[in-house]
Amino acid sequence: MIKNPLELYKHLDQSNCRRCLLPSCMAFSVAVIQGQKKISDCPLLSAEKINELSGGIVRKKSMSEEQDAYLAVLQEEIAQQDLKDIANRLDLPLKEKTVGVKCLGKHFWINTQGGMTSECHCNNWVHIPILHYLLQSKGSQPVGExxxxxxxxxxxxxxxxxxxxxxxxxxxxxxxxxxxxxxxxxxxxxxxxxxxxxxxxxxxxxxxxxxxxxxxxxxxxxxxxxxxxxxxxxxxxxxxxxxxxxxxxxxxxxxxxxxxxxxxxxxx
Ligand code: SF4
Known part of the structure; x- marks a missing residue:
């Protein structure tokens, strides 16, 4: 198994020819491990070598893949909770089986499965912190310190x-x-x-x-x-x-x- 760029680098031509559109073979190795390039993007590797290497490369998860995985865990936890209990604990509004959380002045609505809707754009940077807030917040008031x-x-x-x-x-x-x-x-x-x-x-x-x-x-x-x-x-x-x-x-x-x-x- 190839788990890091150095291990992959040993299998490359090491000529830094740039035909993969990267500045060096090491940069290419890093890009493959991070999932930004495919091993077949190096034209100097033979088909046999590409076959041999392809199955053994352990690609790191990208940041957005890691966030998606964490979001799925939080959504499972939300699905096991009663939204009414959460709304009571944190003094939040309920509407048609969703609980509302205000983020930067706008409401985001979370359903029983942890899905989110809003008039604003929904993405992980707001979705993950909101679910975490619903699950973990003690509802403590700020003290101004x-x-x-x-x-x-x-x-x-x-x-x-x-x-x-x-x-x-x-x-x-x-x-x-x-x-x-x-x-x-x-x-x-x-x-x-x-x-x-x-x-x-x-x-x-x-x-x-x-x-x-x-x-x-x-x-x-x-x-x-x-x-x-x-x-x-x-x-x-x-x-x-x-x-x-x-x-x-x-x-x-x-x-x-x-x-x-x-x-x-x-x-x-
Ligand atoms: S095309 Fe292959 S040999 Fe050339 S720089 Fe990229 S990885 Fe190295």
Whole structure:
């Protein structure tokens, strides 16, 4: 069995000829293991070699495949619960055998099998955290004490990813489109924080009782701009760190798409 790129690399021509449209044989090995290329995409491998290797390559699951698998587990758990009990516990509305959860000011409705409907676009970044919220939240009210991502329970090892993929990516969007970015936040019922050390501060609710505080400082002379995202200290009683990270990534992606749309297709 071939479980990693190095093992596959040993079977390749190793000429880095680029005929597979990748810069090297090692890049090709990585792409095959990650499921982005097929072994037959290397024209220098014989048909016999392709046959020999094909059955033995253990492909890693892509992120979306992993998310789909996790979603299926959560849906099975929801199917074993009574939605009325969940609605009572978390003080949520019920409508035609579905329970409603507000995410960024819009309702998403979960049915008895964990399926989701909404007037908004449904995808994993909102579906998974909502199901997790229904199953695990204690319904704790926020207390207004703000903590950063590393202070969230079990955040160890994920801080770097959150800082890079959520905070830095969001900061880049705000730097380039400051006014539009905050107009978009208003569409999602963001609350303006008037007494803040930041130049602009808004509170968003991607889940009930799970506020995200976005603080932004504009650049000034020698000081570059800065953005951070803070959470209520009760966050771990209502969701887990994986959901917080997923929501952060999902929001950045959604804001990016909205900015592209509002900027008449202008990419940056
Ligand atoms: S086509 Fe094959 S030999 Fe050429 S770089 Fe790609 S993997 Fe390597």
């Amino acid at each position: 703000w903590i950063d991502f590393p202070a969230i329970k079990d955040a160890g090892g994920k801080e770097r990813f959150f800082a890079h993929r959520c905070e830095e990516s969001m900061q880049q969007l705000v730097d380039e489109h400051t006014e539009l970015f905050f107009e978009i936040l208003d569409l999602f019922e963001a609350e303006e924080v008037l007494e803040s050390e930041a130049d602009k501060a808004r509170i968003l609710y991607p889940l009930p009782n799970v506020p995200f505080l976005i603080n932004y400082w504009e650049s000034e002379e020698a000081f570059p701009s800065k953005l951070n995202i803070l959470f209520d200290s009760k966050v771990s009683e209502n969701t887990n760190v994986e959901s917080v990270y997923m929501i952060g990534r999902g929001m950045v992606e959604m804001f990016h798409q909205l900015i592209i749309r509002h900027s008449s297709g202008e990419l940056f």
